Amino acid sequence: MRRDLRGALLLLLTAAVQSSSMSAPGKPVLLSCRSPEKETFTCWWEPGSDGGLPTTHHLYYERERLEGTYECPDYLSAGRNSCFFDKNHTSIWVDYYLTVTASNALGNATSDPFKMDVMEIVKPDAPGNVTLRVEEREASPCLHVRWMPPSNTDTKSGWVTIKYELRVKKDNSNNWKEYTSGTQTHFSLYSVSPGGVYTVQVRCLLDHGSWSEWSNTTFVKISNYLQNERPLSMLISILSAILFIMAGLILIAKRKSVKQWVLPPVPGPKIRGINSQLLQSGGSDDVGNVLIIKQSFPPIYFVWQDQMEDYLIVTENEDWLSSNSQKSLIPACFHFNSEIHSKESPCHQNDWEKDEEISQVDNNNKPFTNTGYVDFQRHVENVDVKHVDYSRVKEVKRDNILFLEKEKVQSSGYIHFQRQEGIPEDYSGVKEVESDHLVVLQKQNAADLSCKDEGNHYTECALHKPRKPHVCTELSDSGYVDTIPAPPLM
Amino acid sequence: MEKVLFAVLTLVYLELSMRVVSAPICSYGQAGCHVPSLADLFERVIQQSSRMHSVSSDLHSEFEQYFFPRKNLIRKRKCHTYDILTPEDKENAQKLGREQLTEVIVRLLQAWGEPLSELYQSMSQDQNQDFNLYSSNKALEISGILHELKDGVTIITEKMKLLGVLSNTVGYNSPESLVPSSAFYTQADLDSMDHHDLLYCFRRDSNKAKNYLRILKCTTLPEPDC
Numbered sequence: 255m256r257r258d259l260r261g262a263l264l265l266l267l268t269a270a271v272q273s274s275s276m277s278a279p280g281k282p283v284l285l286s287c288r289s290p291e292k293e294t295f296t297c298w299w300e301p302g303s304d305g306g307l308p309t310t311h312h313l314y315y316e317r318e319r320l321e322g323t324y325e326c327p328d329y330l331s332a333g334r335n336s337c338f339f340d341k342n343h344t345s346i347w348v349d350y351y352l353t354v355t356a357s358n359a360l361g362n363a364t365s366d367p368f369k370m371d372v373m374e375i376v377k378p379d380a381p382g383n384v385t386l387r388v389e390e391r392e393a394s395p396c397l398h399v400r401w402m403p404p405s406n407t408d409t410k411s412g413w414v415t416i417k418y419e420l421r422v423k424k425d426n427s428n429n430w431k432e433y434t435s436g437t438q439t440h441f442s443l444y445s446v447s448p449g450g451v452y453t454v455q456v457r458c459l460l461d462h463g464s465w466s467e468w469s470n471t472t473f474v475k476i477s478n479y480l481q482n483e484r485p486l487s488m489l490i491s492i493l494s495a496i497l498f499i500m501a502g503l504i505l506i507a508k509r510k511s512v513k514q515w516v517l518p519p520v521p522g523p524k525i526r527g528i529n530s531q532l533l534q535s536g537g538s539d540d541v542g543n544v545l546i547i548k549q550s551f552p553p554i555y556f557v558w559q560d561q562m563e564d565y566l567i568v569t570e571n572e573d574w575l576s577s578n579s580q581k582s583l584i585p586a587c588f589h590f591n592s593e594i595h596s597k598e599s600p601c602h603q604n605d606w607e608k609d610e611e612i613s614q615v616d617n618n619n620k621p622f623t624n625t626g627y628v629d630f631q632r633h634v635e636n637v638d639v640k641h642v643d644y645s646r647v648k649e650v651k652r653d654n655i656l657f658l659e660k661e662k663v664q665s666s667g668y669i670h671f672q673r674q675e676g677i678p679e680d681y682s683g684v685k686e687v688e689s690d691h692l693v694v695l696q697k698q699n700a701a702d703l704s705c706k707d708e709g710n711h712y713t714e715c716a717l718h719k720p721r722k723p724h725v726c727t728e729l730s731d732s733g734y735v736d737t738i739p740a741p742p743l744m
Numbered sequence: 745m746e747k748v749l750f751a752v753l754t755l756v757y758l759e760l761s762m763r764v765v766s767a768p769i770c771s772y773g774q775a776g777c778h779v780p781s782l783a784d785l786f787e788r789v790i791q792q793s794s795r796m797h798s799v800s801s802d803l804h805s806e807f808e809q810y811f812f813p814r815k816n817l818i819r820k821r822k823c824h825t826y827d828i829l830t831p832e833d834k835e836n837a838q839k840l841g842r843e844q845l846t847e848v849i850v851r852l853l854q855a856w857g858e859p860l861s862e863l864y865q866s867m868s869q870d871q872n873q874d875f876n877l878y879s880s881n882k883a884l885e886i887s888g889i890l891h892e893l894k895d896g897v898t899i900i901t902e903k904m905k906l907l908g909v910l911s912n913t914v915g916y917n918s919p920e921s922l923v924p925s926s927a928f929y930t931q932a933d934l935d936s937m938d939h940h941d942l943l944y945c946f947r948r949d950s951n952k953a954k955n956y957l958r959i960l961k962c963t964t965l966p967e968p969d970c
Contacts, residue, residue, distance in 0.1 A: 462801060
């Protein structure tokens, strides 16, 4: 008796234990619906917990323009937890309201209603039968892709319009290149190069629906053999490459003459009296000084350094004295322009002494004033003329010896002299400079003085030397000393 | 100033005189104009209807995103074109025949002329909503395309009648003799629809029109791949 009681108690306990894990099913969830061709559709749901008991699911729907609630016509064709609506049960442009109910022995659970219109859920299958064909062409290969529309779509009656898209990638990279194909079922790719494996995929779209999945990948390998063909053309190309290289080397070796030939030098414009180098490199007061000096000062000849420019005539006198100091040497380059000057009379070059050394002045042709000013130039650099210093002539002995005052007239810049018109300028060559206040001038011949003054005080003279384009000579310091009539500043 | 004016006038004159002119299109083949084929006309009309649907679909989805970001709302709505009987699948559409299909298309298009322009008006006047400010242009565009589409369908029906493809019982000889679209809905129906409903319904109806036009083309002009 007690055993029976115990047995019964045990059974009850186990039954009680078992029954506590069972419950009504959980709420299923409708996931999505899809129509592959706008003629049928399928819906899927996700069941909730089954509560430990065998649970069945039922899908019910209501439809616009249709009275009543109906059950899913086909639970099987589309697999588990799905409902397939065939053509007879599918209507486009009407709303379906779906619900799924899970039920087991202990109860039911109904999902939330799911509203859909077939027009919105169109997603076709992927295109099939993708074939690749490589066409070997002369320049580069080309890849022809062909495919078939998904088998269930009806494009013939115009019910749906299909659009295609394909993507290509080379070898193992992750960069897909996408192309739109429209409604064609073939496409040609021209940007393929030999020696690679190309992977192609195609997908399609119906009307305004969603894109299908990408089709299965199709591979093709484009071989490299094109490179071995036509050895003759390769030989020709190699030879022409060698020729080009040689021509290039020759050109490089002779680049200067090539440059001369291709780009002949163009003479630059000259403004007399203005040194472009001075303008570029000098300070502003130098520029101003240059401009100011034109009006009132004896002409200052700037020496042109640029070898491409022509220059006003300058003669070279062999009798020039050489000075003790080297500082007074004025290196200068003269370029004779034979076209401008045609006079033959030699001319005395007006040149300024470079620094403050004084030479004796010899001038037996012109009246020599007792006090005159000797113009000096102080060269800061080799050629550029920057400042002019003046020293007063203290005494003139005989005809060619000048004694200058020891103290110089400081001029920061230029002193403007009042020049009396009509008094011709005259220049004498400096023969010798002794100490720092004695200048010995050259005795001149009358025949030498045949330069004429131009209006702007420049003297243009004919060539004295044979014509040479680039003549760089070193001048002695015996330049010319300007004789100025008694300045009013005295 | 006069020079500028002269230049402008010259340019205007040149523009007017040298406008690239293709031969004017006419339906009846009058002298000097280029008569498009039926295939061209269909092509044009289908493109237009496709564009119309596309824009309205965008507009609708934007509307829903803006006003109903959580898609919980399920409303049973009734479009004002509810009573225009339309085929709801492929077989029924193909069974319908050209004449009836054409009539359905015409009715659908006519039914939306006024509501769309009213939609545009109310959208452009409602300055409170940023959405309306932004998308009233789309409503205007849809309205314009619809207008052109109606004209296009008229031309096509005329041409089809001319070619004998369509019997003369259809449509436009006397537009009012056939049941006009306005018989299918009332103003009350329209008033009960808000912007959301209008957009939803128009999206659907434009898709219908596009589909029917394509079927009409493919049954009228048989091609291997329509």
